Amino acid sequence: MKNIREEIAKILAPAAGSLTAEQIGQMIEIPADASMGDYAFPCFKLAKELRKAPPLIAADIAEAVRGCGLFEKVENVNAYVNMFVDKQSFARIAIEGVLSAGADYGRSDIGGGRRVIVEYSSPNIAKPFHIGHIRSTVIGNSIYKIYDFLGYDTIRINHLGDYGTQFGKMIVAYRRWGCREDVEREPIKTLLGYYVKFHQEAEKDPSLEDEARATFTRLEHGEKEETELWKWFREESLREFSRVYAMLGIEFDSYNGESFYSDKMPAVLDALREKGLLKLSNGVQIVDLEEYGMAPALITKSDGSSLYITRDIAAAIYRKKTYDFYKNIYVVASQQNLHFQQWFKVLELMGFDWYKDCVHVPFGLVSMEEGTMSTRSGRVVFLEDVLNKSVEKTREIMAEKHADPATIEATAKDVGIGAVMFQELSNSRIKDYVFSWDKVLNFDGATGPYVQYTHARAASVLRNAQADEKYIKSALEGCADLGAVCGPSGYELVKLLYRFPDVVEEAGEKYEPCIVTRHIIEVAQAFNKFYHDEHIIVEDETEKNAKLLLTASAKQVIANGLGLLGIKAPEKM
Numbered sequence: 001m002k003n004i005r006e007e008i009a010k011i012l013a014p015a016a017g018s019l020t021a022e023q024i025g026q027m028i029e030i031p032a033d034a035s036m037g038d039y040a041f042p043c044f045k046l047a048k049e050l051r052k053a054p055p056l057i058a059a060d061i062a063e064a065v066r067g068c069g070l071f072e073k074v075e076n077v078n079a080y081v082n083m084f085v086d087k088q089s090f091a092r093i094a095i096e097g098v099l100s101a102g103a104d105y106g107r108s109d110i111g112g113g114r115r116v117i118v119e120y121s122s123p124n125i126a127k128p129f130h131i132g133h134i135r136s137t138v139i140g141n142s143i144y145k146i147y148d149f150l151g152y153d154t155i156r157i158n159h160l161g162d163y164g165t166q167f168g169k170m171i172v173a174y175r176r177w178g179c180r181e182d183v184e185r186e187p188i189k190t191l192l193g194y195y196v197k198f199h200q201e202a203e204k205d206p207s208l209e210d211e212a213r214a215t216f217t218r219l220e221h222g223e224k225e226e227t228e229l230w231k232w233f234r235e236e237s238l239r240e241f242s243r244v245y246a247m248l249g250i251e252f253d254s255y256n257g258e259s260f261y262s263d264k265m266p267a268v269l270d271a272l273r274e275k276g277l278l279k280l281s282n283g284v285q286i287v288d289l290e291e292y293g294m295a296p297a298l299i300t301k302s303d304g305s306s307l308y309i310t311r312d313i314a315a316a317i318y319r320k321k322t323y324d325f326y327k328n329i330y331v332v333a334s335q336q337n338l339h340f341q342q343w344f345k346v347l348e349l350m351g352f353d354w355y356k357d358c359v360h361v362p363f364g365l366v367s368m369e370e371g372t373m374s375t376r377s378g379r380v381v382f383l384e385d386v387l388n389k390s391v392e393k394t395r396e397i398m399a400e401k402h403a404d405p406a407t408i409e410a411t412a413k414d415v416g417i418g419a420v421m422f423q424e425l426s427n428s429r430i431k432d433y434v435f436s437w438d439k440v441l442n443f444d445g446a447t448g449p450y451v452q453y454t455h456a457r458a459a460s461v462l463r464n465a466q467a468d469e470k471y472i473k474s475a476l477e478g479c480a481d482l483g484a485v486c487g488p489s490g491y492e493l494v495k496l497l498y499r500f501p502d503v504v505e506e507a508g509e510k511y512e513p514c515i516v517t518r519h520i521i522e523v524a525q526a527f528n529k530f531y532h533d534e535h536i537i538v539e540d541e542t543e544k545n546a547k548l549l550l551t552a553s554a555k556q557v558i559a560n561g562l563g564l565l566g567i568k569a570p571e572k573m
């Protein structure tokens with residue numbers, strides 16, 4: 001795609017002394033005040049070389065480039081050359097850029113094939129996959145898609161919480177009160193029930209806690225019976241998680257969770273010992289981090305069993321060896337900030353300079369309007385239930401709006417699930433937020449249904465005009481005049497479409513999918529304004545084709561943006 005900045009730099013270069021087009025490209029500014037032009041070039045740097053005052057240089061450059069077709073108007077104001085881009089030329093660059101790249105519009109190769117690991121979702125086995133998990137799952141999925149689009153070689157890891165003392169509790173509870181058929185029928189709700197019961201009973205009989213600890217130790221030592229039960233719990237839980245992942249359209253390259261690293265722990269302990277980092281404190285092995293203003297990192301318990309931090313250290317070392325990553329990204333709640341700071345520090349102290357390439361991408365809490373959740377008490381909102389409810393509510397709304405009965409089922413799924421995902425990706429990830437049905441499903445607000453509906457509207461305009469892909473392609477080649485999309489609302493949309501690749505890049509740099517979300521909301525709003533302000537399917541062929549080209553471009557950008565969020569773009573709604 002043609003880059004407008006580069007085009008302008010090429011035009012300015014012959015008049016700008018020894019500056020190269022590349023240097024000029026970097027110096028070009030976008031004035032905050034649109035009356036100062038679309039782009040501006042400051043001339044201070046040239047004063048020395050050209051032995052002239054900057055305002056005089058600006059006047060000379062303005063004079064030299066004034067006649068060029070890319071500009072509607074060029075002014076010199078003090079030391080600046082202010083350039084007003086010819087709207088039609090700009091619209092052509094933008095629309096050709098979108099339509100020639102199609103589904104690849106916004107894709108780039110800045111990643112250069114470098115490897116990036118994105119770890120996300122990572123729920124705890126045998127515990128409910130609740131609404132709290134949606135954040136890591138959906139934000140992580142979008143960050144993976146953005147990095148993939150930016151040309152990185154991505155690996156998706158689900159670091160399952162499939163290890164730890166809770167499995168001791170679960171096994172004890174299952175042995176005492178459990179029933180195989182119940183687990184098979186409804187694994188997580190049943191296992192959760194055991195977990196809740198364990199805590200109730202342990203309050204009356206604290207010896208249960210000791211029994212659970214001993215059981216977990218047997219599991220760590222690979223005792224057959226415990227291992228088989230644990231494996232079975234893990235499989236049954238994964239089966240249930242997979243159902244939710246399928247609904248969300250989310251996949252992973254690896255499900256290596258915490259248990260995968262249990263046999264890699266001794267090597268970590270050896271390395272820590274060798275570096276003189278391990279300290280014994282009340283029977284617990286720690287790495288002292290007081291010097292760095294942090295609580296100590298707990299490495300092993302008094303019975304020698306490993307801890308969460310140790311497994312994270314082992315996992316990072318394994319990932320570096322296995323994948324030789326350029327970046328290793330963890331999409332995990334901000335409640336775990338200290339945990340990540342601690343073990344990144346331990347990696348640094350161990351002498352791994354690649355600790356700098358490990359990135360914790362934190363996010364805030366989600367709560368339900370109905371109140372707080374607690375796994376132990378069993379008061380949880382299952383993500384699967386939320387998704388199903390969203391689909392159901394969407395179906396009702398669509399039926400009220402007299403949607404096509406033939407497609408309502410499939411569309412309600414795309415829209416209902418998309419709505420929940422979109423809401424998740426709408427705010428800066430670090431913000432806490434309250435899940436609200438009114439906000440999620442409002443078809444007129446800045447929501448998923450609104451953006452999807454706009455996409456379907458653009459699709460329907462193109463259908464009504466019988467403007468299929470072939471038609472659009474030849475219209476693009478034959479269209480000599482794009483004046484019809486250079487009115488106020490059309491041109492606003494053109495500018496937004498042109499910016500999309502930069503938006504994707506920025507979202508990747510900041511690990512913020514909401515930058516994409518907000519942009520496609522703006523595109524949808526701008527398209528709807530254009531749609532209301534203008535008649536698209538008009539008599540005049542030239543005018544109609546220009547407007548259809550803009551419609552097809554807006555549809556494409558919305559679809560690409562939704563794709564990066566992991567959300568479907570329906571053709572009909």
Ligand code: ARG
Pocket residue numbers: 119122123124159160161312330332
């Ligand atoms: N399983 C953990 C939890 O549910 C999240 C794991 C985050 N990832 C990590 N590498 N520590 O809280």
